[in-house]
Amino acid sequence: MPIDQWLPGILRAGALIALLVMLFILLFLIGESWPVLSKLSIVQLVTDSSWHPLEGAYNLMPMLTGTVLASTGALLLAIPLGLASALFTVFYAPSYLAVSYKRLIELLAGIPSVVFGFWGLTVLVPLINQWQPPGASLLAGILVLTLMILPTVTVTAHAALAAVADELVRNAAALGLSRWGTIQGVVLPAAKAGITAGIMLAAARALGETMAVLMVAGNVVQYPETVFDPVRTLAANIALETAYAMGDHRAVLFVSGLLLMGLIMVLSAMAEALEKQQHV
Amino acid sequence: MYDVVRNRGLRKLREYAAQCLIYTAVLLISAVFIWLLIDLLRGGLSHLSWEFITELPRDAGRAGGIASILVSTLLILLVAVLTAVPVAWMTAVLLAEFVATGSWFGKAVRFSLHVLAGVPSIVFGLFGNAFFCVYLELGFSILSGGLTLACMLLPILTSTAEAGLRAVPHVYRLAASALGLSRAAALLHLILPAAAPVMAAGLLLGIGRALAETAALLFTSGYAERMPDSLLDSGRALALHIFDLSMNVPGGDEPAYASALVLVSLLLGINILAMKFAYGLQRSKLMS
Numbered sequence: 001m002p003i004d005q006w007l008p009g010i011l012r013a014g015a016l017i018a019l020l021v022m023l024f025i026l027l028f029l030i031g032e033s034w035p036v037l038s039k040l041s042i043v044q045l046v047t048d049s050s051w052h053p054l055e056g057a058y059n060l061m062p063m064l065t066g067t068v069l070a071s072t073g074a075l076l077l078a079i080p081l082g083l084a085s086a087l088f089t090v091f092y093a094p095s096y097l098a099v100s101y102k103r104l105i106e107l108l109a110g111i112p113s114v115v116f117g118f119w120g121l122t123v124l125v126p127l128i129n130q131w132q133p134p135g136a137s138l139l140a141g142i143l144v145l146t147l148m149i150l151p152t153v154t155v156t157a158h159a160a161l162a163a164v165a166d167e168l169v170r171n172a173a174a175l176g177l178s179r180w181g182t183i184q185g186v187v188l189p190a191a192k193a194g195i196t197a198g199i200m201l202a203a204a205r206a207l208g209e210t211m212a213v214l215m216v217a218g219n220v221v222q223y224p225e226t227v228f229d230p231v232r233t234l235a236a237n238i239a240l241e242t243a244y245a246m247g248d249h250r251a252v253l254f255v256s257g258l259l260l261m262g263l264i265m266v267l268s269a270m271a272e273a274l275e276k277q278q279h280v
Numbered sequence: 281m282y283d284v285v286r287n288r289g290l291r292k293l294r295e296y297a298a299q300c301l302i303y304t305a306v307l308l309i310s311a312v313f314i315w316l317l318i319d320l321l322r323g324g325l326s327h328l329s330w331e332f333i334t335e336l337p338r339d340a341g342r343a344g345g346i347a348s349i350l351v352s353t354l355l356i357l358l359v360a361v362l363t364a365v366p367v368a369w370m371t372a373v374l375l376a377e378f379v380a381t382g383s384w385f386g387k388a389v390r391f392s393l394h395v396l397a398g399v400p401s402i403v404f405g406l407f408g409n410a411f412f413c414v415y416l417e418l419g420f421s422i423l424s425g426g427l428t429l430a431c432m433l434l435p436i437l438t439s440t441a442e443a444g445l446r447a448v449p450h451v452y453r454l455a456a457s458a459l460g461l462s463r464a465a466a467l468l469h470l471i472l473p474a475a476a477p478v479m480a481a482g483l484l485l486g487i488g489r490a491l492a493e494t495a496a497l498l499f500t501s502g503y504a505e506r507m508p509d510s511l512l513d514s515g516r517a518l519a520l521h522i523f524d525l526s527m528n529v530p531g532g533d534e535p536a537y538a539s540a541l542v543l544v545s546l547l548l549g550i551n552i553l554a555m556k557f558a559y560g561l562q563r564s565k566l567m568s
Contacts, residue, residue, distance in 0.1 A: 007378075011371070015370065015375070018389055021392070021434060022396050023392070029407060032410050080305065081305050085309060088305075110492075110548065114519045114523050114540075115540045118522055118523075122319075122537075181291070181295075183298075204398065207400070208400025208402065210400070210402040211519075215523070215526065235402045239498055242409060257406045261399055264399070265398050
């Protein structure tokens with residue numbers, strides 16, 4: 001039948017487009033970054049005195065520090081909270097409560113980042129401002145990011161915990177281990193790879209998050225001394241300056257985009273490797 | 281003996297402490313979440329009205345409504361979905377039905393989708409700006425924004441559709457071929473209908489993601505709040521409207537609250553519908 005002969009060809013064309021999109025993204029990011037990658041040296045992005053793009057000073061380090069600090073802070077809060085949530089739904093809660101709590105977390109996952117940012121701006125920032133001005137700060141960014149990555153940590157940890165073989169848990173019970181003893185001694189070690197993979201995914205999400213952090217973190221290019229100082233992240237910097245950037249400045253922004261993408265790809269590759277390990 | 285008793289006491293304490301900490305964490309998260317929802321509802325409902333949905337924004341969005349913004353959002357979504365869906369579903373059919381998992385073409389496509397899934401939305405925005413706005417000379421337009429979102433939607437649409445197709449029992453294909461159906465006919469009349477609910481769920485999730493997106497649209501679809509004349513006109517998406525009102529418009533908080541409520545309700549509806557379709561399929565798989 002003729003249609004069966006040309007059907008795979010048509011489908012291939014569609015798949016080829018998907019492949020081309022990826023290639024184009026890489027090509028255009030590298031192409032737009034090229035002026036900096038070839039002319040200015042990469043080292044300059046670390047050694048320049050400051051970030052004054054209009055005067056040709058392109059030090060990305062304060063922004064990179066901001067990104068890393070905000071993501072790390074959010075992870076430090078989201079990991080225990082997310083893990084506790086997952087343990088709650090799997091081992092502690094009666095089933096009706098577990099189901100409704102899971103719904104709540106899924107609902108939280110469905111709230112768009114701009115709404116988190118808006119809420120942070122109108123509620124959290126004034127609260128922090130009363131305590132330690134100016135309010136728009138690294139802390140506000142960390143708190144908002146925590147809320148955003150919490151569902152990722154919870155959902156992946158829940159999946160990893162639920163995947164632990166039933167017989168392991170029953171054996172532990174037969175040996176007379178207490179609930180926490182079972183969790184600490186049997187379940188957590190068995191689910192370690194899956195939980196870590198989820199944390200990597202959450203970290204990737206935190207690194208790439210733009211709008212929420214942009215709205216609450218104050219966006220001052222500096223190394224923060226305390227969590228109450230405003231910071232600017234790499235992603236926020238791209239969002240703030242791309243609209244008017246020209247020439248080398250624009251190229252540096254594309255370099256920072258490449259850098260972000262690289263970091264995130266490394267994290268998600270690690271997550272994937274860990275997930276494979278879990279399934280073996 | 282004394283040691284054993286003390287150990288047992290310690291263990292009990294540890295048991296109790298763990299339980300306390302876990303319950304505290306859960307209560308804290310629930311409290312913050314309910315706080316957020318109540319804030320959104322209280323702030324939004326006081327400003328939300330029929331006029332807010334149907335009127336054009338005035339005075340930089342402080343007064344009037346969001347009619348033109350809803351129209352722009354809808355157009356951006358339409359462009360994104362209409363371009364992404366054919367490509368994504370063709371790719372999914374190819375990957376699930378026609379290509380061996382080990383073939384180089386399948387591997388290459390899968391790898392590129394995997395990379396795409398990891399690209400942060402702000403980087404999609406950069407690409408969209410460089411490619412659609414500047415290179416293809418589409419400028420800040422609904423078309424540029426929609427096409428940028430289409431690139432972003434490819435991985436999620438493909439992976440959900442592929443999962444749906446793979447969940448169709450293999451017996452169907454064998455039976456179809458035993459009855460002498462062509463592969464195209466089997467696909468059209470048997471396999472695609474069987475996979476349709478999951479594909480629909482994936483589509484809804486994709487629409488939800490596009491609706492929530494802000495960063496990728498910042499410098500692709502532009503900021504103009506007027507009613508768009510054509511796809512080449514700049515148009516402001518709802519999420520971007522919230523951003524602009526809260527960051528750049530002093531006194532824009534009330535309409536921002538109302539817009540946020542509209543956006544969250546839309547997303548909620550879409551997600552609930554998607555979950556209905558995907559019932560039985562691994563939720564966590566679709567969520568992450």
